[in-house]
Amino acid sequence: MTQLKYRIKAFFGKPSNILLVVFLVTLVVLSLIPLITMLSNMFTIHLGTEKKLYRMEVGSYTLKHFQRLFAGDDWSRVNFWTPLINSFIVACGSGVLGIVIGGTVAWFITRSDLKCKSFISSVFVFPYMMPAWTLALFWTNMFQNSKVGGGNIGMVESVFGICMPEWFVYGIFPMIIVIGLHYSPFAYLLIGGILKNMDATLEESATILKASRWTIIKRITVPIVLPAILSTFLLIFSSGFSSYTVPVFLGSAVKMFTLSTKMRALIQAGYQGQGYIIAFISIVLGCLILGINQWFTGKRKSFTTVTGKSGQVSLVKLRGANWPLSVIMIIFTVFFAIVPLVSFALESIIKQPGNYALSNMTLDFWVGTEGSTYETGMISGILLNPTMWSALGRQVLLALVVAMIVGTSGMLIGYACVQRRGTKLSQAVESLAFFPYLMPAMSFGTIYLAVATSQNFKFLYGTFAILVLVASVKFLPFASRSGVNSMLQIAPEIEESAIIFGTPWVTRMTRILFPIQKSSILSGYLLPVMSVMREVALFTLLVPYARYLLTTMLFSFNETGYSQYGSAVTLLIIVVIIIINNLTNKLTGASFDKGIGG
Amino acid sequence: MKRVLSVLVVLMLVLSVSAIAMAETVEEALQAAASMSNEELYEKAKEEIAAGGQVNFYSTTSFAEKAASNFMNDYPELNGKVVYAEIDDGETYTILPSTIGSGVKDAVDMALIQNGPDLKTYLLDEGLSYSYFPEAMKDVVDEHNQEPPVITFINSLLIYHNGNGSINLNNIWQLTEPEWNGKVFFKDPTKETVNLNFLMMLTSPEWSDRLAKAYEDFYGTPFQSKEFKNAGYAWIDGFLKNVNYTYTSASKIATGIASGNPGNLGLFVFSKLRKVDEADRGNLTVVQFENEVDGFSGFMYPVYATVAYDTECPYTCALFINYLLTEAGFGGEKSWNSNQGYYSPNKTILKPEDLEDEPYEYWSTRLVFEDLDYIDENYADAYEFIAVRVG
Numbered sequence: 008m009t010q011l012k013y014r015i016k017a018f019f020g021k022p023s024n025i026l027l028v029v030f031l032v033t034l035v036v037l038s039l040i041p042l043i044t045m046l047s048n049m050f051t052i053h054l055g056t057e058k059k060l061y062r063m064e065v066g067s068y069t070l071k072h073f074q075r076l077f078a079g080d081d082w083s084r085v086n087f088w089t090p091l092i093n094s095f096i097v098a099c100g101s102g103v104l105g106i107v108i109g110g111t112v113a114w115f116i117t118r119s120d121l122k123c124k125s126f127i128s129s130v131f132v133f134p135y136m137m138p139a140w141t142l143a144l145f146w147t148n149m150f151q152n153s154k155v156g157g158g159n160i161g162m163v164e165s166v167f168g169i170c171m172p173e174w175f176v177y178g179i180f181p182m183i184i185v186i187g188l189h190y191s192p193f194a195y196l197l198i199g200g201i202l203k204n205m206d207a208t209l210e211e212s213a214t215i216l217k218a219s220r221w222t223i224i225k226r227i228t229v230p231i232v233l234p235a236i237l238s239t240f241l242l243i244f245s246s247g248f249s250s251y252t253v254p255v256f257l258g259s260a261v262k263m264f265t266l267s268t269k270m271r272a273l274i275q276a277g278y279q280g281q282g283y284i285i286a287f288i289s290i291v292l293g294c295l296i297l298g299i300n301q302w303f304t305g306k307r308k309s310f311t312t313v314t315g316k317s318g319q320v321s322l323v324k325l326r327g328a329n330w331p332l333s334v335i336m337i338i339f340t341v342f343f344a345i346v347p348l349v350s351f352a353l354e355s356i357i358k359q360p361g362n363y364a365l366s367n368m369t370l371d372f373w374v375g376t377e378g379s380t381y382e383t384g385m386i387s388g389i390l391l392n393p394t395m396w397s398a399l400g401r402q403v404l405l406a407l408v409v410a411m412i413v414g415t416s417g418m419l420i421g422y423a424c425v426q427r428r429g430t431k432l433s434q435a436v437e438s439l440a441f442f443p444y445l446m447p448a449m450s451f452g453t454i455y456l457a458v459a460t461s462q463n464f465k466f467l468y469g470t471f472a473i474l475v476l477v478a479s480v481k482f483l484p485f486a487s488r489s490g491v492n493s494m495l496q497i498a499p500e501i502e503e504s505a506i507i508f509g510t511p512w513v514t515r516m517t518r519i520l521f522p523i524q525k526s527s528i529l530s531g532y533l534l535p536v537m538s539v540m541r542e543v544a545l546f547t548l549l550v551p552y553a554r555y556l557l558t559t560m561l562f563s564f565n566e567t568g569y570s571q572y573g574s575a576v577t578l579l580i581i582v583v584i585i586i587i588n589n590l591t592n593k594l595t596g597a598s599f600d601k602g603i604g605g
Numbered sequence: 606m607k608r609v610l611s612v613l614v615v616l617m618l619v620l621s622v623s624a625i626a627m628a629e630t631v632e633e634a635l636q637a638a639a640s641m642s643n644e645e646l647y648e649k650a651k652e653e654i655a656a657g658g659q660v661n662f663y664s665t666t667s668f669a670e671k672a673a674s675n676f677m678n679d680y681p682e683l684n685g686k687v688v689y690a691e692i693d694d695g696e697t698y699t700i701l702p703s704t705i706g707s708g709v710k711d712a713v714d715m716a717l718i719q720n721g722p723d724l725k726t727y728l729l730d731e732g733l734s735y736s737y738f739p740e741a742m743k744d745v746v747d748e749h750n751q752e753p754p755v756i757t758f759i760n761s762l763l764i765y766h767n768g769n770g771s772i773n774l775n776n777i778w779q780l781t782e783p784e785w786n787g788k789v790f791f792k793d794p795t796k797e798t799v800n801l802n803f804l805m806m807l808t809s810p811e812w813s814d815r816l817a818k819a820y821e822d823f824y825g826t827p828f829q830s831k832e833f834k835n836a837g838y839a840w841i842d843g844f845l846k847n848v849n850y851t852y853t854s855a856s857k858i859a860t861g862i863a864s865g866n867p868g869n870l871g872l873f874v875f876s877k878l879r880k881v882d883e884a885d886r887g888n889l890t891v892v893q894f895e896n897e898v899d900g901f902s903g904f905m906y907p908v909y910a911t912v913a914y915d916t917e918c919p920y921t922c923a924l925f926i927n928y929l930l931t932e933a934g935f936g937g938e939k940s941w942n943s944n945q946g947y948y949s950p951n952k953t954i955l956k957p958e959d960l961e962d963e964p965y966e967y968w969s970t971r972l973v974f975e976d977l978d979y980i981d982e983n984y985a986d987a988y989e990f991i992a993v994r995v996g
Contacts, residue, residue, distance in 0.1 A: 054702065055726050060985040081993045089996075122963060156851035157790060158866025177851070260851035261791060262996035272795040273694050276988055277723075359864070359882040367884075456703055465707045548699060551711060552663075552690035563693070568856025 022512045023426035026419050027436050034439035037480045041446070041454040048283040049073075056277025061251040072280030086269050087285065094265040097182045097254070098247035104187030105243040106236055109194025115336065116195075117202040118228075119323045122333035126340075133344035135192035136584040138558060140252035142185045142576045144565065145347040148354065150176045156260050162350070165363070177260040184357035185253055188242040188343050194236075196534075200527045201235045202228070204496055220323070234495075237300045238488050242444065245293045251448035251544050274453065279567070293445030297438065305502065346582065352381055354574035370426070372571040389575050394554050401471065403583060406539035409478040412488045414532030416440075416479075421490020421531075422520065425497075437491060444484035448544035451481055456548045469551040469586070473502040481545055482538045486531035493527030494520070523566075533591065540584050631919045635737040635912060638923035642741075646927065647680055649920035654686050655826050658918040660925065661665070663692040663701070664717040666757070666908055668941045669989070675937040687925060691838025694719060694798055698727045705733045705913045713915035715925070717756055719908050720798040722980040724753060734911040737919075739927050742951065746930065750950040755907040757941050758948040760968055762875045763892040763902035775890050776823040777816070777900025780870075781843025790858045790871040791848045795995050802975050803904040804841050805987040811836035811978045819900035831987075838990060840900075844897050845994040856880045863888045872903060876946030893971060894961070904973040907950075955985075 013079045018024050047071060052063045061071055061197070076087050115121045116128050134142060151161040154169040155177065163169050175178055229236075251267040258264060264272075266285050274282035325332055356368045369375075373386035389395045420440050427433040443451065455477045459468040467473040497520060504517045521528060545557040550556055553563040557580060564573035629637075638646060662673070670689040679686045690713075692700065697718050704712045705728070716734075718724060728734040736753040743751065765772050774780070781956055794801040806812055813835035817828040820836055833839040852858040854873040862871045863885035870892075878889065893902040910929065912922045928934035930951050941947035942954060948965040958964050980987075 055698070056984060056988070058727070059981070082989055084992050085996060116746060116955065139713065147863075153866060156849070157861040157869055159861055159864055259853060260849065262850065264996060271695075274699070274993070275798075276795060276801075276992070277984075359884050383675075454698070458701070468704060468707065469711055548696060553693065555772070563691070567854045568852075568860060568877075 016374065023155055023423040023506035024432075026423035027432045030416070030420055030423070030436050031439065033399060034436065034442075034480075037476070038442050041451065041458065042442075044457060045283050045284060045286060045446075045450065045452050049280055049287060051280065053277070053279040057280060058128075058562070069280075070472070072278075072284055074280075076284055083409075086281065087158065087266075088268045090264050090269045093179065093258075093263060094248050094267070096179055097186065097250070097265060097595055098244045100183035101186035101247040102240045102244040104183055105190040106198075106240055107186065107195045108231075109196075109239070110198045110232075110236065112191070112336070112340075113195045113199030114228075115285055115332070117199050119325050120329065121325060121336065122329060123337060127333075127336050130340050130344045131195060132192040133348070133581065134188050135190070136537055136541065136581050137189070137577060138252070138543065138561065138580070139186060139189040139250065140256050140352070140562070141251045141573075142343075142347060143181070143256040144570075144573075145350050146181050147176065147187055148350055149346075150181075152176070156417075171263065177257055178263045179258075181248075181257050182253055182263075183247075186247045186250055186258065187243070190246060193242065193534075194239045196530055197235045197239045197489070198232050199231045200489075200530065201492070201496070203526070204524075205231055215319065235399060235492060238492065239309055241293075241296050242484070242488070244296060245444055248289055248292065249449075251447070251449055253313070256565075259580045266451065270447065271449055283450065286447055289447055290445045296557065297441060297445065348578065351574040351578045355571050357571070372575055389572060389579070393558070395560070398557045398560050399579065399583070401555065402540060402580075403587075404473055405471070405478065405556070406536045406587070408475050409482060409539050410532050410535045411480045412475070413482050415534040416483060417486020417488075417490040417531040418521070418528050419490070420483075420487045420514070421492070421494040422489050424487075425494035427555050437487065440487035441484045444479045446471065446481075448542065449480065449547075452477065452548045459549070467550075471559045473549055474546060475546060477549060478535070478539050478542070482535040485534040485538065489527055489531035489534065493524040493531075495525060496527075533588070536587055540580055540587075619854050621672070631912065631914050631916055632735055634919035635735055635923060636717055638920055639738065639919075640740050641676050641923075643924060643927055645921050646924040647682075650680070650924050651682050653736045653921050656881060657917065658919070658921065659711075660714045660921050661711055662687065662714050662717065662922075662925070663690050663691065663697075664716045664908075665692055665694050665719050666699065666717060667691060668760075668939075668947070669717050670946070672929060672934055672937065672941070673925075675904045675940065679928070679933060680924070683921065687921070692716070692718070695796060698723045702727045702731065702733060706915050712915075713913055714918055715910060715912045715922040717908050717910055717929075719759075719906055720802065721753065721907060721909060721977045722802065722984065723977050724909055724911060725799065725977050727979060728858040728911060729753065732914060734913050737910070737912055737923050737926055739923070739930070742927070743884075745953050746950045747888050747952075750907070753909040753911060753932075754926065755895070755950040756910050757908045757935065758905050758950065758965060759908065759967075760871055760875050760903055760905040760946055760948070760972055761800075762946075762972075763870060763872055763898065764859075764862070764875070764878075764889050765870035765892065766778070766862050766865060766867045766888050767890040768888060770866060771890075772870065772892075773896075773897060774870070775896050775898055776819055777898055778840065778843075778968055779821040780847060781840060783847075785847040785870070787847065787849045788866075788869050789844070789847045789849060790852055790862060790869065790873070791850070792853070792855060792858065792873065793850050793995060795992050799904075799906040799975075801988065801991060802906065802980055803973055804991050805980050805983065806904070806973050806976060807837035807841060808835065808983065808987050808990075809837065809976065810835075812973060816840050816900055822899050830951070838924070842994060845991070850995075859889075860885070874946060875903075876944050878946075879944060898971075902971045904948075904967055905948075905968055906975055 050068050050070070052058055052061060052067050054065050054068055058065055061069065063069060076083055112127070112131055116124050121127070147161065149162050151159050152164040153160055154170045155173040165169065209231075210223055218226070248406050249267050250265070251271060254263070254265040258268065266289060270282045270285040273279070273285065353363060353523070356370060357370055358364060358369055359367050368537055371388055373388045373390050376391065413596055420436060424433045424437045455473065458464055459473050467476070490561045501519060501523070502515055505519055517597050541558060543562045546556055547559055547562070550559050554560045557576060561573055561576040564570070564576060628755070638649070641649070660873070662669070664670070673687045673689045677687055697716070697720070701713060701716060703766070729736065738751040738754045739963060748753075763774065792800050794804055807816060816835040820828040828836045828839070830839050833842065851863045855877045858871040858873040859877040859881050862869050863881045878886065881889065892898055910926045912919060930949070932954050934940070935949045935951065935954050936942035942949065943957065945960055945962045948956070948968070952965075956964055
């Protein structure tokens with residue numbers, strides 16, 4: 008008994024163990040309960056269509072949802088197999104594209120002497136700040152033409168007279184491009200963070216040994232960033248797989264549906280059981296990839312790149328290719344980061360779509376009053392509208408509160424998991440922290456709605472607290488990945504030295520570990536800000552009304568055709584994110600992009 | 606002293622139990638309200654508001670916000686206590702069954718919602734909400750529009766871009782011909798329940814017979830098919846093959862067709878023409894205003910009022926519904942009646958003469974209407990047929 012007592016005391020004597028136990032309990036409650044709710048929904052009869060169709064009592068158990076969805080007939084082909092293939096292609100394509108673009112830019116920014124780094128670095132992250140579907144709208148605004156869709160003329164046809172083919176404007180190709188581009192800054196941040204902190208002596212040693220540049224990249228650089236690449240691929244794959252809004256705007260025209268659009272349609276049509284099976288399958292697929300990732304990182308144990316021995320990074324000289332590469336990079340960045348903003352600005356002031364003449368422009372959508380001719384759906388232009396300001400205030404507050412919770416939790420999880428790496432407790436917490444990411448936001452929101460309206464938790468429904476809760480759980484994976492990755496890079500000797508000197512845990516964290524990996528850890532705080540500022544699917548069922556948050560208001564505008572207000576709000580969201588980024592920069596010296604170069 | 610206290614406590618308990626036993630249920634209150642005058646209802650509503658009540662009402666139609674504002678102007682002591690919240694059609698029957706009866710703060714008290722079959726299935730049949738209809742209105746509203754009570758009808762019409770002149774659409778079967786492939790715009794019926802209900806109604810005996818007759822008129826031979834159950838299913842199959850889902854909302858279809866290729870046609874909410882810029886408005890022609898269409902010219906769906914079974918303000922809800930059924934509520938400033946495409950079930954409320962529109966009676970013989978019972982009974986068969994064809 009005494010021995011057990013001492014073992015328990017010794018176990019809880021380590022801060023990392025206390026953290027792991029606390030997070031294990033919290034995450035089991037916040038992740039597993041929703042999952043169990045969802046699992047039970049796959050086997051039960053729901054009110055409405057299912058009750059009528061199967062003539063069974065609500066709540067009774069059945070396997071009919073599985074039989075129906077996997078029957079192999081037209082129904083299962085249309086609702087499951089074809090969307091599954093489409094989702095898989097979109098997820099893989101956007102994952103690869105995001106890494107190729109983000110990784111390439113990250114390498115040029117951190118490891119080469121490219122010109123205009125600061126500009127490219129700060130502008131390249133813009134697409135990540137925009138809600139993904141607004142990029143989809145930008146794509147159609149640019150490339151729609153008289154030969155496809157409804158024949159509405161886009162900017163490219165207006166200016167250059169070029170009509171792009173249908174596969175370019177709608178369907179899988181633009182979905183991959185849009186989702187890949189949207190998440191490429193994310194790849195840039197994660198891979199760039201590793202590249203920047205990489206010990207230069209590794210490459211220098213290879214250079215001394217006369218290894219070619221390509222061999223160095225292949226044998227040293229890539230293996231070191233491989234865990235980050237895999238993690239990034241996993242995150243983009245999961246996002247692409249569960250993306251709902253982009254397929255809605257780019258797939259509908261060519262009847263190209265994905266699993267998430269089918270899931271929503273099935274739940275909406277009263278086939279909840281089949282809808283939840285689809286949600287579960289996307290989680291299982293995500294878990295498979297997570298397993299591969301765990302297996303790979305487990306095999307290599309850790310990737311220490313910060314050893315305290317060398318901080319000097321030798322930049323690759325691009326020589327004659329520098330200016331051409333810089334110009335290409337600037338054009339690319341400007342097209343996907345600045346042009347959309349210009350496009351949104353233009354769309355927010357034109358009365359008649361497609362007509363960019365001065366006579367067709369008005370500021371009524373920004374500062375119009377009730378008497379305004381073009382007042383549609385709002386009592387005034389968005390800048391004079393109290394509803395918009397309230398929605399904006401709530402969104403910013405939500406983003407900041409969630410960032411504090413998620414950023415701190417992510418850092419602590421990262422620390423605890425790395426300290427106890429290899430133990431079952433550590434693996435469980437790391438997996439649980441990542442798990443919510445694998446659940447499609449739409450179904451996550453639906454499940455939390457069910458929880459919040461149950462008798463025991465009804466005090467949560469329609470409150471700000473439920474939004475904080477759901478967003479904190481959903482966006483924890485970003486921060487925990489960032490935390491684990493950054494802590495993996497720190498050699499254990501650094502903290503061990505402090506322990507020998509008797510430095511308390513809090514001091515070690517705040518004076519040693521945090522400052523060393525400040526940029527990576529702060530990105531763990533900033534990423535949830537971006538995510539909350541542009542999230543809609545997660546909140547759409549939990550807000551008491553559509554105009555409660557700025558993003559739910561924006562999606563409602565875009566879906567129902569208030570494109571001018573939608574464009575104005577999109578611009579506003581990006582401006583707010585830039586302000587938060589700059590304020591963080593001023594206050595802490597870190598910023599969304601600056602941590603890795605620029 | 607102890608004895609006195611004990612007696613007092615017992616007395617209070619008895620009184621509380623009696624009060625609970627005697628408390629009027631929402632259903633009883635709505636029954637009582639149906640025969641009250643508006644003045645009497647106003648008095649009751651003031652009591653509810655004085656007791657801390659508030660009516661949170663959800664609506665799928667944005668004009669309801671203005672109607673609520675007009676209502677509070679006419680009943681000033683209720684000012685600020687009728688709170689509007691917009692609700693999306695697709696989320697209505699996820700949110701309402703979850704929140705009604707849960708006792709959550711600020712939960713819905715009443716709603717103005719479309720999709721009658723789901724209203725019946727998810728709310729009325731489950732006892733989560735009640736219908737209320739005032740007796741004073743029984744003479745001016747048709748009986749079938751009283752239960753559940755219809756507040757407004759909305760129509761979706763065949764409208765086309767007239768840049769190439771008339772499309773000469775006079776038989777609905779024309780839209781199933783290959784020449785219309787990709788030129789017909791319609792909101793995805795698996796995402797818009799009123800569109801789904803319209804298609805489902807075409808499979809009913811009444812509408813499949815009408816379509817069979819139109820088929821014979823158009824092709825010159827009687828409708829015969831081994832592949833489809835009836836002419837309704839055959840029409841849906843041909844129509845959905847041609848549909849283009851580029852636009853995700855009725856407003857986008859309206860503005861998209863107006864600024865898109867000449868000859869394109871949409872089946873979308875008539876009232877959305879107000880969203881089209883004036884410069885483009887002339888590009889659009891309503892087929893029915895040009896010629897009669899053999900078969901139908903579109904469809905019409907109701908927006909119903911329903912009162913949550915746990916509202917604390919049944920009389921205020923009743924007064925508001927009364928108001929919406931009158932000229933003041935339906936035809937007030939910037940409300941439904943001043944726009945094309947909204948029609949009151951109250952037959953005494955006429956559309957303004959200067960509006961390019963026709964009265965409800967005109968549309969009632971040319972458009973497809975929802976039948977709650979038919980859709981309720983045939984939902985799964987028809988839905989699966991349609992969903993497979995949407996893709």
